[in-house]
Amino acid sequence: MSTNTQDEHRLVERLVAGDRAAFEQLYRKNNAAMVRMCTGFVRNHATAEELVQETWIAVLKNIGSFEGRSSLAGWIYTILLNKARSRLKRDGRQVSFDESGEDNGLQAAFDGRGRWKDIPELWEELTPERVVAGRSVLEHVNAAIEALPSAQRAVLILRGQQGMDAAEVCAILNINEGNMRVLLHRARLALRIALDRLQ
Amino acid sequence: MLSCKDVTERASDLIDGNLSAWDVLQMRLHLAMCKGCDAFIGQLRMTRDVTRSVAEAETRQSADAADIEAILCQLHESKQGDG
Numbered sequence: 510m511s512t513n514t515q516d517e518h519r520l521v522e523r524l525v526a527g528d529r530a531a532f533e534q535l536y537r538k539n540n541a542a543m544v545r546m547c548t549g550f551v552r553n554h555a556t557a558e559e560l561v562q563e564t565w566i567a568v569l570k571n572i573g574s575f576e577g578r579s580s581l582a583g584w585i586y587t588i589l590l591n592k593a594r595s596r597l598k599r600d601g602r603q604v605s606f607d608e609s610g611e612d613n614g615l616q617a618a619f620d621g622r623g624r625w626k627d628i629p630e631l632w633e634e635l636t637p638e639r640v641v642a643g644r645s646v647l648e649h650v651n652a653a654i655e656a657l658p659s660a661q662r663a664v665l666i667l668r669g670q671q672g673m674d675a676a677e678v679c680a681i682l683n684i685n686e687g688n689m690r691v692l693l694h695r696a697r698l699a700l701r702i703a704l705d706r707l708q
Numbered sequence: 709m710l711s712c713k714d715v716t717e718r719a720s721d722l723i724d725g726n727l728s729a730w731d732v733l734q735m736r737l738h739l740a741m742c743k744g745c746d747a748f749i750g751q752l753r754m755t756r757d758v759t760r761s762v763a764e765a766e767t768r769q770s771a772d773a774a775d776i777e778a779i780l781c782q783l784h785e786s787k788q789g790d791g
Binding site: 529532533536537538540541542562565566569570615618619622623624625628629630631632635636637638640641647650651654665666669670671672690693694697698700701704705 | 711712717724726743754778
């Protein structure tokens, strides 16, 4: 059993035992990302917050039946997506899995032979540490993530931020791996433009 | 020989280790000769790392105790309703 699996197993045991600190740990790791992802699907922040809260209740209520066939995060995000689908179906809508965003900001970057018109330059000022230290930079990055089309946003959050296994991301979002890679790439290209504005 | 446009299209696959050895070699050859693409790959790596860092920073922020309390209260009520 890997260390991550062991840690997760222990976390599940603590959740089953009603350990509040364990729930807080899980909540802190996932809540903001869940709201951000769900807002992309339901297109309403308040509804997303409500669905995420319902998801947490379902998670805590059913944690005893979690069998570990997926990761704990995979299980949680699947519950969230099912709740979003149910709510939208009830309202006569469907989950918005918007895959637009074909314009990746590079359309006009090349000449007819595929060479750069304006050569990109190294970012001297930007480091992950600076992003974390500066609240305004953090907010800038989060705003850029929230501006992504829902499908790109979901893949970026699950794969690029939560570090979920590729196959699990594909299963949750019902997409194939090639599609997932394209969505992740497009999301990064959009964020790259947002970060470039900070230079 | 890959064009700069080709390199940008394969950039995420390169930094995520999804390319074959042959494709990696072609990319490396291009990057050795092209400052622009080399900088672009650096920017995309930074974008990937910053994206992760943002999530990690959020994890370190303390959770809103009131929000957690609200969830636990609703859980309690829900369990009572079931019982």
